[in-house]
Amino acid sequence: MQNVYIDFDGVLGVFDTSKSLEEVAAAGYSLTLPMIQNMCQAVNMLRLDPDLNKRYDVKLLSAIINDQAGDDKTEVLRREFDDDFADKAVFVRYGESKAPYAQDNILLDDFSHNLHEWESNGGIGIKVYNGINGNHGSWHGYAVQTTARPEVIYHTVKGILNEIHA
């Protein structure tokens, strides 16, 4: 079984660039964030797809500033998805690499640095363009757009997974 890891900030939840680190670190911060509905719906379609279920486990992989932020994000997953998705969420600390999870696994992330690191460590990255990022043009791999309809995001990711698997 391979893992398809989904980033939180800028992928499932709107990333608010105006917030300070202090505000992000405050209890309850993630609970009030607007969600990126197209991505949330597409992730649910991927999670519940019977073909993909046999080969892939879809789970969150997110960086957090403190334990409270992890608890808050878990609560958001419980609210927006279900207990299963919330309970298997994986967290790393801010400044820590996601790369230890990369080997043979897939990562959907909005931050090219994470994706480059991921691919250097034996994984495959899928860049999520959310309208804020992508200004440096350093990513030339697989990609999806949060403005696309959920079905389009779902079919795009499924197509990528099938190509990788082939």
Ligand SMILES: [Mg+2]
């Ligand atoms: Mg992110």
